[in-house]
Amino acid sequence: MGGNYALHTSTKFQSCYYQFFVSLFSSTVNLRPGTEQKVVFITARVHPGETPSSFVCQGIIDFLVSPHPIAKVLRDHLVFKIAPMLNPDGVYLGNYRCSLMGFDLNRHWADPSPWAHPTLHGVKQLIVQMYNNPKVTLEFYIDIHAHSTMMNGFMYGNIFEDEERFQRQAIFPKLLCQNAEDFSFSSTSFNRDAVKAGTGRRFLGGLLDDTSYCYTLEVSFYSYIVGGTTSTVPYTEETYMKLGRNVARTFLDYYRLNSITERPLAPISSTWKEKASSNRCSYHRAQGNNQPSTKTEKRTQATLKEPTQSS
Ligand SMILES: [Zn+2]
16 A cells, blocks of 8 residues: 555655654554564465355454554554465355365365465465564464354364363453354364364464464354344344454454553444343353363363364
8 A cells, every 4th residue: 555655756755654654653562673463363265165254354354454443453452464265266166165176275284285275385384484483473363164054153162181271262252252242152162173183273273382372263154143032133244244343353352452442432332332241151151151161071072062064
């Protein structure tokens, strides 16, 4: 964006331009020299038939680049790296799950080939580079999918031997459940099935250290059930994008940046407060808490909870 303006050759103009950006960014915590960058890495549409994942991702991007005060705070404190379409050739061809060469890319994270799985190879290289950069902390990896049999939005996470790490991993989906009426914490599950070993979430969960959280975010192809009711609401493009906006602003809660938003959040604050004050997520837990309390329970449940197909 700025590059076009830099085509002006006036030295005076360039000087002003440079100073403008220096002053703009000097207030940006993330870009101060020597500051460790906290990175949220988001990917979508590795499965080309899962169109809703693109709308969710679009919602995230639209919100993050908007002038909304929450978006501004997020931009100031976090770096978002987003690969919105991991399987463009599959999307172009109208495939449901595979790439042009017939690969399910979400089974090849362990050893992606630069010629057979080029998008995956490129993204993985970037992630590994960031992981090896001492000035960068890759804190979140979220891979967005759509689910053909489940309702609502929900997440898959990993199972770790470290109980504390396992519990910490549940924080983000719990916060998201409070912010998004269509997101179900009770449908969120944690597993380590062998069949999912080549997925982004599973592979990066094993690669990254214990301060990183890796999730698959799933959203129903069809509908969501509003917590505490039996009414189903069909998803629309707009409600998929709304889930994306809610994912983005949940980082404000996670990083406890609420106190530094510039002004009251006029258009969305009332519904947000309603949601935050409701007991919906607790209600879900009371109906069948998916957050196991012991390791044995955890594993039994992980086997039982895994819905068919997808991710
Ligand atoms: Zn999928």
